[in-house]
Amino acid sequence: MSEFEKLKIVTRYELLKQFRGKRFYGALAITVLAVVLTIGLYEGLDLPRQMGIPDNIMSQYGAEIFAIFVTSMGAMAILAAVFFAGDAIASEFEGKTGYILFPNPVKRTTIVVGKYLACFIATATILFIAYLISAGALLGFYGQVPGGILGSLAIALMLACSMISMAFAFSSVLKGGMGATIATLLTYMVVFSIISMSLSYAGYDPWFMPDRAGDTMTATYGISMEQVFGEMAGGGSMMGMMQASQDPVLGFLVLLGYAVILFGVSIVVTKRREMI
Amino acid sequence: MRESIVIEGLSKYYNGFLALDNLSLKIRKNEDVALLGPNGAGKTTTLKLLCGLLRPSSGAAYINGINVVEERERAVSKVGAILETPEFYPFLTPEETLSYLGRLRGMRGRRLGRRIMEVIELVRLEEWSKVKIEKFSRGMKQRLAIAQALLHDPPILILDEPALGLDPRGMMEVREIFKEARKRKTVLLASHLLTEVAQVCDKVAIIDHGQLRVYDSIAHLKRKYRSFERAYLKLTRAAI
Numbered sequence: 001m002s003e004f005e006k007l008k009i010v011t012r013y014e015l016l017k018q019f020r021g022k023r024f025y026g027a028l029a030i031t032v033l034a035v036v037l038t039i040g041l042y043e044g045l046d047l048p049r050q051m052g053i054p055d056n057i058m059s060q061y062g063a064e065i066f067a068i069f070v071t072s073m074g075a076m077a078i079l080a081a082v083f084f085a086g087d088a089i090a091s092e093f094e095g096k097t098g099y100i101l102f103p104n105p106v107k108r109t110t111i112v113v114g115k116y117l118a119c120f121i122a123t124a125t126i127l128f129i130a131y132l133i134s135a136g137a138l139l140g141f142y143g144q145v146p147g148g149i150l151g152s153l154a155i156a157l158m159l160a161c162s163m164i165s166m167a168f169a170f171s172s173v174l175k176g177g178m179g180a181t182i183a184t185l186l187t188y189m190v191v192f193s194i195i196s197m198s199l200s201y202a203g204y205d206p207w208f209m210p211d212r213a214g215d216t217m218t219a220t221y222g223i224s225m226e227q228v229f230g231e232m233a234g235g236g237s238m239m240g241m242m243q244a245s246q247d248p249v250l251g252f253l254v255l256l257g258y259a260v261i262l263f264g265v266s267i268v269v270t271k272r273r274e275m276i
Numbered sequence: 277m278r279e280s281i282v283i284e285g286l287s288k289y290y291n292g293f294l295a296l297d298n299l300s301l302k303i304r305k306n307e308d309v310a311l312l313g314p315n316g317a318g319k320t321t322t323l324k325l326l327c328g329l330l331r332p333s334s335g336a337a338y339i340n341g342i343n344v345v346e347e348r349e350r351a352v353s354k355v356g357a358i359l360e361t362p363e364f365y366p367f368l369t370p371e372e373t374l375s376y377l378g379r380l381r382g383m384r385g386r387r388l389g390r391r392i393m394e395v396i397e398l399v400r401l402e403e404w405s406k407v408k409i410e411k412f413s414r415g416m417k418q419r420l421a422i423a424q425a426l427l428h429d430p431p432i433l434i435l436d437e438p439a440l441g442l443d444p445r446g447m448m449e450v451r452e453i454f455k456e457a458r459k460r461k462t463v464l465l466a467s468h469l470l471t472e473v474a475q476v477c478d479k480v481a482i483i484d485h486g487q488l489r490v491y492d493s494i495a496h497l498k499r500k501y502r503s504f505e506r507a508y509l510k511l512t513r514a515a516i
Contacts, residue, residue, distance in 0.1 A: 001382040009379045013368075020367040099362040100373075100424060103327040104380045105353040275329035275359075276290065 010114025085167035087177020151220030165262035216251030286335035356425035366410035
């Protein structure tokens with residue numbers, strides 16, 4: 001029996017775990033709610049007008065600006081990925097299920113890859129549903145779906161990949177799944193933010209930071225944030241959006257790098273970890 | 277291959293603490309050997325090393341002549357094991373759990389389905405076979421652990437306290453299962469229950485503080501020390 005066959009089996013049962021868990025449906029409900037709320041508030045409060053976006057810009061890029069708002073799935077990609085991946089490896093040791101799984105003739109690498117695929121599929125399912133709702137809203141309100149939505153989705157998926165990898169790396173090192181989940185979220189939301197901000201203030205472009213790369217999902221629609229918000233560039237939240245105009249391809253590659261390296265770390269550590 | 281299990285000068289340190297000290301043991305095909313010793317003697321460490329869950333600090337272990345450290349997957353393919361107090365995925369039923377583990381061992385289709393029913397019946401979990409394991413008691417999980425160890429009908433069984441958590445009836449049933457299994461399997465059973473060992477195994481390896489004290493037949497030890505209990509007390513120290 002090939003390792004590929006075993007990989008399919010591990011992935012299948014890990015997926016069963018994800019889809020039978022309350023976590024999946026909780027994450028799905030929160031994501032759908034967030035998207036629907038964003039759409040409702042954007043239209044209900046007429047946000048473009050409130051934000052002072054000029055009419056000529058709105059008539060030209062209305063669909064793209066709406067898409068930027070409703071497909072900003074960075075936080076959702078991060079949360080879903082971390083919820084599914086945090087305890088993926090640690091739980092085998094913490095919960096002692098490893099005593100049943102590991103004595104089987106299957107490589108630890110195969111187990112880790114299978115778990116990774118299951119976490120990715122679960123996260124991707126949630127993101128696909130969120131993007132589908134957004135695409136439906138775009139069609140309904142503007143009669144078109146900007147091509148950039150695919151780029152945005154690709155970056156959201158790659159951000160999810162890098163977060164799953166980071167959670168796997170922590171999960172392979174730490175004793176408990178909860179610790180791995182918290183460590184991943186703190187690293188991304190606090191440590192990386194501090195580094196990115198410090199570098200920005202010091203005049204360096206933190207293009208290699210995953211949080212900055214993740215923000216590029218808003219830059220896939222081919223419109224200049226400076227053009228849209230240029231007249232208002234006095235600071236606050238708009239500045240954050242202006243900073244996001246990094247090359248999306250570079251952002252994607254940065255995230256891919258984090259995903260590959262951290263996933264490699266998790267495999268090496270899990271292979272060496274003993275069931276004490 | 278006459279020897280199913282060979283342990284050569286196996287040692288294991290946990291952060292400087294010597295848990296297993298240069299243990300050597302040879303278990304021939306279809307022999308039933310008990311690993312007996314007080315708590316912390318190194319029994320579970322030995323079994324974990326044999327299943328590749330730990331890396332030895334020195335020495336080597338072979339299953340059917342295959343080095344466990346170098347070719348773990350191939351070595352454990354002929355082994356059924358119960359280690360420590362195993363837990364199962366709570367979201368699966370016993371049938372699904374056994375299907376998962378059976379498939380990982382290359383079983384499939386009707387053969388797998390039939391075998392799952394056989395082992396579930398053997399450990400008396402028929403009524404619970406479609407119930408999620410999250411509802412199971414300790415004893416029921418232990419029965420399922422026995423079922424998964426026997427699922428692929430392995431020629432070698434490595435068992436760590438297999439009757440742990442079972443009620444008296446369950447303990448008797450499990451002993452009967454292993455008495456039947458030992459007729460055509462090699463069994464290495466770790467326990468600190470002298471009665472269990474005497475009923476299931478012919479030979480015993482008594483270890484204490486990580487060291488092998490004696491490796492002999494139970495019948496010979498009974499003759500030499502006048503009883504099995506005396507032999508155990510003479511050969512092990514009172515405190516850890």
